[in-house]
Amino acid sequence: MPPRNFQQPGIQAFQLPLTILVFFILFLVLLDVAVVPDPGNNPMMPEGASQSQRYQKVAHQAEQKLRSSIRRKQESLSKALESLTTSHLPPRLKELRDKNELVGERLAEVKAGKETVQEILHAVSNKNVFSNKPPMELNEIIDYLTKWIHTLHDTLGEHKRATYEGIWQAYHDLTVKTLYVWDRDYLSRMPPRRDDGSIYLSIATYRDENCLNTVSQAYKKAKNPEKLFIGLVQQNCHSNCRSGVLEGGKMEDVEPDQDCYKAFCESSEGRQICENKQVRLLDVDEPESLGPYAARYFASKLWYGEEWFMQTDAHMTFKQDWDAISVSMLKAAPSKKPVISHYPPSHMADLEAMATRPTSRLCGPIFATSDLESQIIRLEGASNYDKKQLAIPRFAPFTAAGYFVAHSEFLKDIPFDPFLPWIFMGEEIIMSTRLWTAGYDIFSPTQAVVGHMYVRRHKPKFWESVHRAFSPGVHNPLQALVLKRIKHQLGYPEAATDMLETKTLLTAVEHYSMGTERPLSAYLEIVGLNMTTKEVTMTHWCEEGKVPPGFEHLAHLYEA
Numbered sequence: 001m002p003p004r005n006f007q008q009p010g011i012q013a014f015q016l017p018l019t020i021l022v023f024f025i026l027f028l029v030l031l032d033v034a035v036v037p038d039p040g041n042n043p044m045m046p047e048g049a050s051q052s053q054r055y056q057k058v059a060h061q062a063e064q065k066l067r068s069s070i071r072r073k074q075e076s077l078s079k080a081l082e083s084l085t086t087s088h089l090p091p092r093l094k095e096l097r098d099k100n101e102l103v104g105e106r107l108a109e110v111k112a113g114k115e116t117v118q119e120i121l122h123a124v125s126n127k128n129v130f131s132n133k134p135p136m137e138l139n140e141i142i143d144y145l146t147k148w149i150h151t152l153h154d155t156l157g158e159h160k161r162a163t164y165e166g167i168w169q170a171y172h173d174l175t176v177k178t179l180y181v182w183d184r185d186y187l188s189r190m191p192p193r194r195d196d197g198s199i200y201l202s203i204a205t206y207r208d209e210n211c212l213n214t215v216s217q218a219y220k221k222a223k224n225p226e227k228l229f230i231g232l233v234q235q236n237c238h239s240n241c242r243s244g245v246l247e248g249g250k251m252e253d254v255e256p257d258q259d260c261y262k263a264f265c266e267s268s269e270g271r272q273i274c275e276n277k278q279v280r281l282l283d284v285d286e287p288e289s290l291g292p293y294a295a296r297y298f299a300s301k302l303w304y305g306e307e308w309f310m311q312t313d314a315h316m317t318f319k320q321d322w323d324a325i326s327v328s329m330l331k332a333a334p335s336k337k338p339v340i341s342h343y344p345p346s347h348m349a350d351l352e353a354m355a356t357r358p359t360s361r362l363c364g365p366i367f368a369t370s371d372l373e374s375q376i377i378r379l380e381g382a383s384n385y386d387k388k389q390l391a392i393p394r395f396a397p398f399t400a401a402g403y404f405v406a407h408s409e410f411l412k413d414i415p416f417d418p419f420l421p422w423i424f425m426g427e428e429i430i431m432s433t434r435l436w437t438a439g440y441d442i443f444s445p446t447q448a449v450v451g452h453m454y455v456r457r458h459k460p461k462f463w464e465s466v467h468r469a470f471s472p473g474v475h476n477p478l479q480a481l482v483l484k485r486i487k488h489q490l491g492y493p494e495a496a497t498d499m500l501e502t503k504t505l506l507t508a509v510e511h512y513s514m515g516t517e518r519p520l521s522a523y524l525e526i527v528g529l530n531m532t533t534k535e536v537t538m539t540h541w542c543e544e545g546k547v548p549p550g551f552e553h554l555a556h557l558y559e560a
Contacts, residue, residue: 004324019505099220131188138280141186141301145282146180160470164478165502171421172504179418180508187415191305193408198227199323200306202410204295205314205461206235207286211260214316219273221318228323230279231302233295234260234461237286237303242468244460251464257286260314280304287469290421292401309408309445311321311401316344317451319351323448326405333393334554335441339406341399343382347451354448358386361444361557362398363542365527367534368425375534376487377429385543392557393443394545398432399526406440413438414460417512419485419505422466422478426486433490436523438515483507489513491520491531526550 033513154173159170201218205211215232219225227486236257244254261281265274273279280302289295296311303309308327319325330342342362345354362382379398386394414434420427435442463475485505487495497506516521524530526548528537547555 005443014168022425032222034081035077041303047488052119057132073545082289085512086265107338131185133189135189135191136186137305138302142280142282143303144182145298148182149284149288151178155287156469162470164474164481164524166343167474167478168481168502169504172419172507174417176504176507182254183415183418184511185303187412190412191196191303194305194307196227196307197224197327198229199224199308199310199327200303200305201228201230202296202303202309202311203230203294203314204235204294204299205260206289206292206462207237207256208260208314208456210315212258212263214312215260215264215279216267216269217316217318218322220269221320221322223324225273226276226278228278229304229306231282231299232261233282233284233299233302235284235286235289235295236260237460241286242456242460242464244464245530246458258288286460286465290464291423291462293416293423293427294421295416296401296427297420300411300416303408303411306408309411310404311404312450313402313452315347315453315456316402317347317349317351319355319447319449322449325447326445329393329443329445329447330405330407332439332446334557335443336395337410337438337440339399339405339410339435339440339442340393341442341444341447342396343379343400344403344450344452345448346455349448351448351451356389357447358384358389359448360384361386361394361396361542361545362400363396364427365398365529365536367536372476372479374483374487374490376426376483377490377529378425379428383543386545392448392559395542395548395551396442396444397539397542397548399428399442401428401431401433403445403450406435410435410438410440415512415514416483419509420482421514422475423482423486424463424479426483430486430489433520433523434514436515437518437520439517485509491524493532522550 023033113288123260152171155174156170158168159166159366203211204212204215211232211234215230218230219228222228236259238256241254241256243252243254261279261283264270265279270279282298282302283296284295299311308330310323310326326340330338335338342360345351345360360378360382361384363385364380364382365377366380368378369375379400414431417430432442463479466475466478467473481502482503482505484495488497488500488506489509497503500506526539528539530537540546540547545558546560
């Protein structure tokens with residue numbers, strides 16, 4: 001097949017490539033020596049013509065014959081190419097050509113790493129195309145995701161004794177044919193964003209007995225509960241349940257987990273809220289769990305046009321009017337695209353008493369040293385650095401998964417990645433970098449509005465489900481493999497394209513990677529991260545409550 005950008009050259013515009021021109025000159029020389037007849041015996045030459053004129057005449061005739069032959073070949077090629085775009089082409093091949101899906105015509109793009117064979121085969125454009133079709137209905141979204149999760153579970157059930165590479169490949173091969181294609185369609189048909197002050201709260205819960213209290217408190221403490229909509233991804237054990245790891249490393253049989261959604265909707269305070277369809281549920285069976293990041297991916301699809309987006313865990317406490325305060329902090333931040341985030345205080349903290357005191361800011365990154373975490377960036381430097389509470393949120397370098405507030409537009413600009421299953425670490429640094437490079441500015445809150453339960457000792461963990469589903473110990477190397485996708489995006493040299501053996505880790509990575517408004521290199525310099533040497537440079541601006549480099553024009557806002 002000809003290249004997709006091939007244009008049939010007109011005869012008048014035909015130009016010989018340099019190589020052909022050189023061969024043509026050599027041909028004329030050989031013609032002069034071996035082929036051209038003696039011009040003295042040429043009856044076509046007029047009497048009295050010089051020998052030079054005779055040679056020129058013969059050479060000109062030979063050139064004309066050669067050009068005529070090339071012209072005929074060109075016309076023949078043009079007709080052949082024309083036939084490829086007409087009914088002469090088999091219907092299936094014509095359909096693929098029309099969709100630009102012929103792999104052979106796009107080998108240069110595959111070689112350059114701009115596309116993968118899987119993406120081409122499954123008809124997904126490299127561009128964010130917006131569809132004229134109406135948004136998907138919520139029931140349609142939930143039904144699709146539910147069926148897909150079941151299908152994945154059945155597929156992975158055929159690989160129970162597979163290596164971690166085989167498990168990833170099974171996930172990838174199904175996802176690239178199904179969920180990825182669906183996701184591109186979803187993103188092209190996202191609901192319009194409302195300008196009504198509504199808040200969407202994303203909650204992912206894994207066998208968490210605190211879920212009911214979290215949902216109840218969110219509504220009870222909200223200033224505007226009628227504007228609060230929750231997307232709940234509930235990952236529960238329904239039968240044959242096991243405890244978490246107890247003292248001495250043992251595990252016990254336990255009762256099925258409480259249905260958080262059902263319990264809330266049957267309660268006196270939750271019944272009307274659920275009847276108003278303010279709580280949306282994606283119910284996932286424990287063995288089907290894919291980890292916290294994947295759960296947040298699913299939860300992001302339950303958003304349906306709310307103006308503001310907030311993300312928390314399922315073991316939280318709330319300050320009175322937390323919803324209105326969160327939005328007011330966003331509006332007070334000196335940015336067109338602000339994000340408010342930090343590690344909240346303990347769930348034991350008195351949030352009402354803390355209202356007039358400055359709260360913590362997330363400043364200090366480290367490169368993880370355990371084999372489990374594969375030198376991914378961990379965020380540990382959360383502390384109360386300020387002596388005085390300001391009305392304007394201070395800049396911060398990182399976002400935290402446990403409390404994150406932004407305008408919901410970010411879901412279109414920075415969609416969650418469907419190719420990051422089974423990871424526990426890495427979600428915060430990849431979200432921080434993607435937000436910043438897309439033009440979003442990160443701030444710490446001026447006051448704490450939620451508390452977080454940080455220790456849940458002996459409670460079930462999702463990687464225990466992974467071990468039961470496949471084989472003991474498989475989660476760690478599986479997570480390390482998937483983390484290479486994140487490390488590739490962050491510029492770790494060991495995760496560069498030519499260093500990765502598992503190329504499928506890069507499928508569609510350009511759709512779920514850095515933004516285009518600011519370079520990653522500038523972000524890494526501002527926060528003091530060197531991915532090559534794995535060193536962290538103390539930058540001080542975050543700890544001292546100053547503006548980061550490049551924002552000096554806002555420094556006066558933070559003067560004491």
